[in-house]
Amino acid sequence: MPTTQKRTTGWVVLETLANYGINTVFGIPGTHNLEFYRPLETLGIRPVTTRHEQGAGYGADAWSLQTGLPGVVITTSGPGLLNALSAAGTAFAESRPMIILSPGVALGAEFSDSGTLHETKDQLSAAAAIVEWGRRVKTAEEAVAAVHDAFELFATGRPRPVYIEVPLNILEQETSISASELAAKQFEPVPSPDKKLIAEAAALLSDAVNPVILAGGGARRAGQEIQALAEKLAAPVVTTLNGKGVIDEHHPLALGSNLRLAAAREVAQKADVLLVVGSKLGEAELWVDALRAQGKVVRIDVLESQLNKNQPATVGIRADAAAAVAAITELLDDADRTSAIDVPATLTAIRQESEKLDALNTSVGQAIARALPEDAILTTDSSKIAYWGLLNMLQVRNPRSVAYMATYATLGYGLPAAIGSKLASPERPVVAVTGDGAFMFSFNEMLTVVEQNLDIVILVVDNGGFAEIKDNEIAAGINPVAVDLVQPDWAALANACGGAGTRISSAEELDKAIEAAVAAGGLQLIHLPLA
Secondary structure: OOOOOOOEHHHHHHHHHHHOOOOEEEEOOOOOOHHHHOOHHHHOOEEEEOOOHHHHHHHHHHHHHHHOOOEEEEOOOOHHHHHHHHHHHHHHHOOOOEEEEEEEOOOOOOOOOOOOOOOOOOHHHHHHOOOOEEEEOOOHHHHHHHHHHHHHHHHHOOOOEEEEEEEHHHHOOEOOOOHHHHOOOOOOOOOOOOHHHHHHHHHHHHHOOOEEEEEOHHHOOOHHHHHHHHHHHOOOEEEOOOOOOOOOOOOOOEOOOOOOOHHHHHHHHOOOEEEEEOOOOOHHHHOOOOOOOOOEEEEEEOOHHHOOOOOOOOEEEEOOHHHHHHHHHHHOOOOOOOOOOOHHHHHHHHHHHHHHHOHHHHHHHHHHHHHOOOOOEEEEOOOHHHHHHHHHHOOOOOOOOEEOOOOOOOOOOHHHHHHHHHHHOOOOOEEEEEEHHHHOOOHHHHHHHHHOOOOEEEEEEEOOEOHHHHHHHHHOOOOOOOOEOOOOOHHHHHHHOOOEEEEOOOHHHHHHHHHHHHHHOOEEEEEEEOO
């Protein structure tokens, strides 16, 4: 039965999104949000119905990491929206673009406490407390303007989630707003970097004996420029986890995303000039409360407010990362420089430190890294196998190779993120690596994988529950409580969901197991028990 061409506010909001290049949305249809779903087929937008709105948000987040566009989440009012707010918190903490669309109580019925379906005291305030901005619109024109404003934020500022609430009677109202008002807009880019500041930064770096580059998530689109500067300076490059892959981690100057480990962090701290590109240098990325650089510090960020955050800058440059780095590089001479840092020795020290911190997960992480196809996208959770092992050992070639959330550190992210990644980059193998405790937050999304006909491999590294929290309890003198979890037969559960599951007994079997799973296609689950 064809969709009725009823041009409601919901229709023009989605048409505006389509004009900006959005071809996929994540969410769950509900009684109140049907007008957001009406135009999808006509507009050629693919709806992805997850089994929980939190999964919709995580899927949208990872889709965004692949495409560079904001992930779009459609929820219903009340519980649907509130279920998605952990994903909004993730996008906020990691500085990623996201648009959440939700219906709201009808205009004039605010705070009526009358017992309407999905009634929530103040869902706008709930969402606005989490996102960059939340807006309740009163007309179709305001709804469309909110979409344009969101894309202006993503183009010119720090990309973070926004929430647009459309009252139910406005959402369902037909509108005569013109097609020209829905067209995508071009926004003025971030101002060109200050030439005087660029010259100061170039002079510092030119005279440096031991320059180092530190790249964060804000440098994801400046990889070529950073590599060119690094090669000209012979400067090692270390990244945060959000900046992982900004330059090819096989490059002879790459120290990987190992800023959390002392061996790599010390390189940045002891640089006579440290160039920080697109990072707030937060505690969660450092694993210490501050970097405490000992030399001069040059910082580049899209926001003025970030230039001295957590680490004062000698020279602070508000600019687009790629433009500023390229401008600095142009001012440097072509002198033949040699790095003062022994990068191979530092990488060896990083590996040894990881092994000392957690020998088991480092060993398993190395085995997984060897087994992954070279062009694979890895998605993972805040699980021990990720942050104690795999993310330290895995070398990737570009910043679109890992979906992770180092700051918000949520559980349940890995599988939904794999769904979003595969939808955005269907040509690349996608492998979700997750702990058993984390996987129990979102294993229902295996059904979404099958429904969307996706090829995704899930590796469940099973340490018997919340193993790190158990260790923390013991260290704190607490008898382990509430951390040993009952779990299903994972292979059988994958089979029951329409996929294929297998159990292996050791990390030595990972090469063959992952190769076979990727080749087989569809939903593939590998269970590796370590407990």
